Amino acid sequence: MDIFQRFEAVLADAIAELVADGTVTAGAGATAVVEPPRDATHGDLATNVALVLAKAAKANPRELATRIAMRLACHELVEAAEVAGPGFINLRLVPAVWQAEIAAIRATGADYGRGETVPGLPVNVEFVSANPTGPMHVGHCRGAVVGDALASLLAFAGNSVVREYYMNDAGAQVDVLARSVHLRYRAALGEDIGAIPEGLYPGDYLVPVGQALAAEFGDRYRAAPESEWLVPFRDRAVAAMMDMIRGDLALLGIRHDLFSSEAALQAAGAPAAAEARLRAEGLIYDGVLPPPKGELPDDWEPLELPLFRSTRFGDDIDRPIRKSNGQWTYFGTDMAYHAEKASRSSALVNIWGADHAGTVKRIEAAVEALTHGAVRLDVRLVQMVRLFRNGEPFKMSKRAGNFVTLADVVREVGRDVVRFMMLTKRSEAMLDFDFAGVVEQSRENPVFYVHYAHARIRSVQRRAAGLALPVPAPLDRLDEAELGVVKLAAQWPRVVRQAAAAREPHRIAFFLADLAAAFHTLWNRGNDDAAFRLVQEDDLPLTAARLALADAVGSVIRTALGVMGVVAAEELR
RNA sequence: GCGUCCGUAGCUCAGCUGGAUAGAGCACGGGACUUCUAAUCCUGAGGCCGCAGGUUCGACUCCUGCCGGACGCGCCA
Known part of the structure; x- marks a missing residue:
């Protein structure tokens, strides 16, 4: 159970008390949510519970919020509970919560954020x-x-x-396929078939299919009426095409x-x-x-x-x-x-x-x-993908046969790049894909940007490998900025739940870009001031704490990339 | 003609199923490199959220009607 769910439970208890003393009626708070506040300066968690309950309770939202906030403030993990705006309650949690979260992320590893098993049919x-x-x-x-x-x-x-x-192995199109391979079959038997007639599939990928049919059947069907060969040719052609398609999908790691x-x-x-x-x-x-x-x-x-x-x-x-x-x-x-x-x-x-x-x-x-x-x-x-190369639109003509295959794309830019880029926009919006841009090593390229964050974490881990770091790491040495990155990483379980519910895998890519940005910011403090570098050889306890943080962030990045089907880079060169 | 999707900063896009002062990146102005790989980071400016109504305590988000763009339409697959 992640932090948001935990505090929804805490909130439910507070509401139960209000129900008990008759302030509100039961069930009225069903749509109340605990979420990260829009602005981090507002605190760690925010809830709209008072706004939701105010109507049923016929109460002033701010007044109700104040009463709920007072109860929440008593909770041992709550440092402060404030009422803001029309009746939001902002909670600031004690640092121990976030320190514990680092430990939890590291202990759970690749399972951090995994939802509880849903019973029933798939x-x-x-x-x-x-x-x-x-x-x-x-x-x-x-x-x-x-x-x-x-x-x-x-x-x-x-x-x-x-x-x-x-x-779709039953319609008119697979009959056309069968006729197309029959032609290739005749060619494999030595016949001069000339140009592929209009209406048949012209691709060279059918040549080996025709050869296989020639090897299997000899010239048995060369001059036979279509009714005799259509079914066997169709079956074999479809099987061959499916093998090819499976092979293409395997290039993307899809099965x-x-x-x-x-x-x-x-x-x-x-x-x-x-x-x-x-x-x-x-x-x-x-x-x-x-x-x-x-x-x-x-x-x-x-x-x-x-x-x-x-x-x-x-x-x-x-x-x-x-x-x-x-x-x-x-x-x-x-x-x-x-x-x-x-x-x-x-x-x-x-x-x-x-x-x-x-x-x-x-x-x-x-x-x-x-x-x-x-x-x-x-x-x-x-939606469709528009192809570009160096900002120039890529012309594809099916008629001329120069369409770009999936295999071409994967071969040129790599599987992980294709997978990540395809998830950088809402699926129902058009996507521009620039062959040059997606392999560019710069801030604008989210694939690179996320990999770079992970590679930096790996780099510093390699560097620290020889140090005798204390175990457990004193996580209370971490400062506000460092815990801020943990707070972001701790949103991963929530991202999973919400992206799954909305069926929008692209949200993972955006989460990763945010998390990577937060980590880069932290890292850069070390470039401005050496005291902020993760590794401090004269202060091993602090180093241990910072490396624990980096390890947790790296773990979440790996897990999230893994859900996208992308392998996190160990180093960049 | 009808349907679906899209319209948010100059450009490319987020916006967490109705919440606070609408956020990033690029580009533009100003700054930080004898680096834990600066392939990065900090900072500033930049918005009638296509338009007009409606629902509500509250709308970029829901409803209606327009405007603009993409895709589709029939016994196709």
Whole structure:
């Protein structure tokens, strides 16, 4: 339990006393929070409890705050409790609290901030789910990193987590893939196939797939009708693409627990089963869609289709689950897939590209309908990444085939840099990625800045390795500024809880930047005045205390980077 | 036309699910290097939080309507 939670308990006791003497009614303080104050000069902790309670108690907030503050001031760990502003209570804690926190951080190590185990079914995070038709390109990076980091964050917060990849291995696109590899297969058999026709996948990565097929089947399917080879070629091509994708993801250190197949889902009759359930509840009906808004396509004609009543859940129109040719729409199978996922999960999270924003409502509606609201689907949209090199926009043309692959990016700037950079903005805002900027060693580059803080800590630890430091370190030798850094580091458990609840892994990156800045500031005192350097060879007790502090900060940096999937640098050169 | 997201300092962005005087970095002005790696740090200036209403003790945050930008739209995947 971290400091904020501990004082929420202390606060609850104080409120209980007020309830007991009839000042306020029970339960009224449910939304009261203990948080770090906006301004550190206000103290260590702040609470809005009096503002929240004032209404129910029909009391003046400041007056109520004063009464609560008086009780809190009696607490042994509270140095001062002051009322400020409209009725906030600012608490200043005794230094021993923060000294103890250093010891706690060091004792808990990599588990500092880890949430208590949440019982029940796992939280499912589905991410990447790129069509298995080619290698991962740079556009997939962000969703991959955000999804993986979010999964790690949720796991660190105490949830069991399943990382899942949904393979779209049943649609028209994988048929196109099969045709594309058939061409490569013929080429591998020595045929001159000329230019790749429009509409097929032109990438060279299909050459080895064609060769493998030639080795397996000889010329058996060279002139055979498509109906004979489509299925086996598709299966093998998809398997090959998935191997390639797994390899690409491994470059980023990403590994999914489960790969679900759309084809398998259809073969098992899952979409029909989902349809039957929803029909029984009147949520699927046969109807005619209104014409699309705006300019009417010339080929539009009204048709009766099986429609899911997504309008009942806030969607604009009801959505077809099957096409007029009887095949499932993407949504039709996706609905069944989510029903299946929901049955083995406590909550669902999907990481989607922002270009799918238009389909969020219908799928969230479908999950609500199919689980009767028991499992919530949270679709997190990830905006596109704009590539730059030295400030110049990077032109990518899919047609010309010069798109940047994920492997290219990782090879050029490194896995840790890619991972960190992808988390330096809210996922729903666009992100600029400059190949030169992200490897620059300067203050503007947050990756470097955080690594540098950690490397400095390691550096000073190496330097002090030979000193006979007293154990335990006399942490009461630390001054106000030093304890200030501990106060920031002590926010880590809270950052974990809040980032997990908001499903926003980027908050870790911002926390790290703040923590690194605080440490650099402390370090720089030593450059201005040698008496503030961490290592004081003529005062080993003080050195021990300062190194304990540095060790605690380093530990939190490592842990937080670890949740982001980034390895802290031991040194920089 | 409709939907989703975005709009906060000159630029790039945070803002902790409604709280105090809205914060960082860059750039700009002033300062600190025979270093525990100064690859850094200190300091100053810089804001109708897109606009207008509403909800409330209190709004950058929630609601409504506009304005501007990005993305999307149909039996696509």
